[in-house]
Amino acid sequence: MNIERTVTLNNGISMPTLGLGVWQMREGQETENAVRWALEAGYRLIDTAKLYGNERSVGKAIRESGVPREEVFVTTKFWPADLTGVEAAFERSFRKLDLGYIDLYLIHFPNFVPGLGKTIRRRTWSAFEKLYVSKRVRSIGTSNYGFNQINEILADCSVRPAVNQVQFNPLSFDRELLGFCASENIIVEAYSPLTRGKHLNHPSILHIAHNHDKSPAQVMIRWALQHRTVVIPKSSHRERIAENSEVFDFELNSEEMKTINSLK
Secondary structure, eight states, X not given: XXXXXXXXXXXXXXXXXXXXXXXXXXXXXXXXXXXXXXXXXXXXXXXXXXXXXXXXXXXXXXXXXXXXXXXXXEEEEEOTTOTTOHHHHHHHHHHHHOSSSBSEEEEOSOOOOTTTXXXXXXXXXXXXXXXXXXXXXXXXXXXXXXXXXXXXXXXXOSSOOOEEEEEOBTTBOOHHHHHHHHHTTOEEEEESTTGGGTTTTOHHHHHHHHHHTOOHHHHHHXXXXXXTOEEOOBOOOHHHXXXXXXXXXXXXOXXXXXXXXXXX
């Protein structure tokens, strides 16, 4: 594996297995610098969302990077609480990014409106399918969806979800959801793979990192990659962005994977 490694989605589209998440990055210089540094380090996947408020900066940094548009995989997300509807929300994201098309559009969160959640989710997915047919979106999927919500879509969809983005790290490891998505040919995309920094000093992680002469963050990212997820660590620091990409020159053995799988 190397940073250029991709996975093939269920509609035949190639998606990089390592990317940069830009959650909580400020619009403007912080986001633009992080995206530029990531592209310079070889990243080709950038993950943003309407809710993050930095889509405009992501698009600007990509356009000014010199990297051909077709080489960069861009994800953004629809927030279900947006009462203007899917199409209007998409148009705003589309204009802010200003990249010609969006590679992956996700429903950011299942809408749990008492008595209406299922109905709203069905309408939302139907609107997503129309966007997909328009070809301005190359693939569609979900975020923070569980078994029940995914099965709702699979029951009567014409376009299957390509990706389910969920929190996935050694302290938030849902083996059953991972297996379910694999059985349905849905790629799991791992956000917060570094536990938002809360468990980088876990003794087991530190021990394994020492054995490989790697950082705890690199071990966590490598663990998620070996579970065949797409991984999107977030950082706005140039050195950490580079460090997070240096995870393709070592491999965790079966005992190390087992140890990390069982962390509490």
